[in-house]
Amino acid sequence: MNEPRYTQPGDSYASRIPYVVPVSLDQLTGPRSGMVELPVSIVWGAQRVFDLGNADDRLSLYKTVLSEASTIDQLTSLVNKDLLIELWPQLHLPRYCVRRWHTAFPQLAEIGAGGIWQ
Secondary structure (H helix, E strand, O other): OOOOOOOOOOOOHHHHOOOOOOOOHHHOEOOOOOEEEOOOOOOOOOOOEEEOOOHHHHHHHHHHHHHHOOOHHHHHHHOEHHHHHHHHHHOOOOHHHHHHHHHHOHHHHHHOOOOOOO
16 A cells, blocks of 8 residues: 655656555445535645535545545545545546556546546
8 A cells, every 4th residue: 555656757746645545445434415524634724514415515525535635544434435436537636646546446447537637
């Protein structure tokens, strides 16, 4: 899960973040509906509460959690496997984050991610 990363010319900050990825998608047991409040350790802005009934909020929540979660516990309690699979093609995530998820879960690579990262 933690692979050595050496700085290369052109590396951005996003390419150096140690994105958290579970061992199995079945670990993702977060909510599928309702309101979700993210901890300050994940999001520092004013909007910390997301309505999973709202399409824009769902995408924003998942983009934020997948990009900013720093522990498996945070990830698994906030992300739902079925909702992740449903949203995956629409998520615009940093390249290295997508690469980590695609490497761990080829089924996500098959459905793509946000088109622009292909």
